[in-house]
Amino acid sequence: MTQRAPIRVGIMGFGQTGRQIFELASRSDDIEVVAIADIGKPEILHYLLCSEVEQPERHRLEGNFLVNERCRARLMEIDRPAEMPWDIFGVDIVIDSTGKYREREFMASHLQNGAPRVLLRTLPADHIDRIVIPGLNADSVSVDDRMISAGSATTSALALLLSSLGDRFAIECGSMTTIHAFTSDQALQDYAGSDFRRSRSAAKNIIPNTHEASLWLGHILPAFDGKILTSALNVPVQEGCLLDVNLIMRDADVEVEQINEAMRAAAARHPDIIGVVEDPIVSSDVIGNPLSLLFDAKGTIKAGANTVKTLSWYENLGHAARLLDVVRLYHALDQQQEAA
Known part of the structure; x- marks a missing residue:
């Protein structure tokens, strides 16, 4: 049986939520974080991650890559969505976990730079396609959604x-x-x-x-x-x-x-x-x-x-885990559309 390719995720912002998303993804069997945008230096981001996970030895820093048995994520010293070239990483979705870029214009920058979808970890600042709360309204999602929030x-x-x-x-x-x-x-x-x-x-x-x-x-x-x-x-x-x-x-x-x-x-x-x-x-x-x-x-x-x-x-x-649930939800929709 052919093994399905993992969901390729990009993360903008490697604060607490970004690190939790990365750690959870590294222990999953279906999600791979391929790129991380953050203004922090790679060695400091690696240090912060290792300071708060149960098995810090799982995560290695190899040049500008954060590596474990599941992920090999390129660390990009970038602060704003408009600067991040998501297209070169082939991401399926970007999670903006900065908490700063909640307006449509910033979400549009992610899309213009190659992200098929962008998912906010916060509530939005203005109108977007969907706010998705797993366990509540997951059946309302559409394959056409591009700007999404998982609430807070x-x-x-x-x-x-x-x-x-x-x-x-x-x-x-x-x-x-x-x-x-x-x-x-x-x-x-x-x-x-x-x-x-x-x-x-x-x-x-x-x-x-x-x-x-x-x-x-x-x-x-x-x-x-x-x-x-x-x-x-x-x-x-x-x-x-x-x-x-x-x-x-x-x-x-x-x-x-x-x-x-x-x-x-x-x-x-x-x-x-x-x-x-x-x-x-x-x-x-x-x-x-x-x-x-x-x-x-x-x-x-x-x-x-x-x-x-x-x-x-x-x-x-719990919120970091639900963000990945939303990622899986939209990936399943895309697969259903491809199979149709």
């Missing part, structure tokens, strides 16, 4: 929670606050930036922040369009995030155990994406978890007649 770790967790509960209960409205690990664009010391609060030290403050999930939720879950307010608190932990969601239920008879049972059923339907934890865990316990949503059954509370509060955990590794 927070958006995916929220959408999966709302969909799982919305299938069982009528939800009038709600609010979400993500208690979020600090991010690489925050200053570790007080430093004047474009936002007052985000100019304060990420290492010693809880910093209130906005979150864009509410702006795009209607594109993913039309039934919740305009019904959910979203915000964030960036806190001084490096990894591990908590989703705090308050929902107003139409039916006052909905009880805590019914909510928990609905989430257990959702986890049974999507065991690789959703989980339920019955133990009293904390944020460090979720580090390394590849799920998009880990529902905390002990955190469910009912207040008054109609308000239900839920807690769920997630971390960035």
Whole structure:
């Protein structure tokens, strides 16, 4: 039997998400990372990768190539999409994991330089072809999609929670606050930036922040369009995030155990994406978890007649895994078209 060629992936941005994507791909049997664009020097990128994986000896630096038993990826010291010649690497898709180039013009640069598709690890800044959340709307994708987003770790967790509960209960409205690990664009010391609060030290403050999930939720879950307010608190932990969601239920008879049972059923339907934890865990316990949503059954509370509060955990590794799920999804569509 002829072995199928691997999916050839390019990565723009070799920060935490880019490194996680590379590590996951290197342990897969169907994805090969062939090129990485990042402004960092190759020896530093290799050093950072090896500092956070379980088996650093698997990854070698050979000149300008990052090599392991699965991938031989060319490292390109490039900062902007318009500078990266994807056509010479024969990529099937590019994952832009920078978090910076969210506008259509930058996504178009990837396409113009030879990428058949570009997949954002973040929410987009303007209209694109599709936002895809595995486990939720994967059946909506089209082979004609070129500019795609996989949402964000927070958006995916929220959408999966709302969909799982919305299938069982009528939800009038709600609010979400993500208690979020600090991010690489925050200053570790007080430093004047474009936002007052985000100019304060990420290492010693809880910093209130906005979150864009509410702006795009209607594109993913039309039934919740305009019904959910979203915000964030960036806190001084490096990894591990908590989703705090308050929902107003139409039916006052909905009880805590019914909510928990609905989430257990959702986890049974999507065991690789959703989980339920019955133990009293904390944020460090979720580090390394590849799920998009880990529902905390002990955190469910009912207040008054109609308000239900839920807690769920997630971390960035789960989002990196879902990005590769989206890559596989579009590759399967392309193969179906070729076979037709």
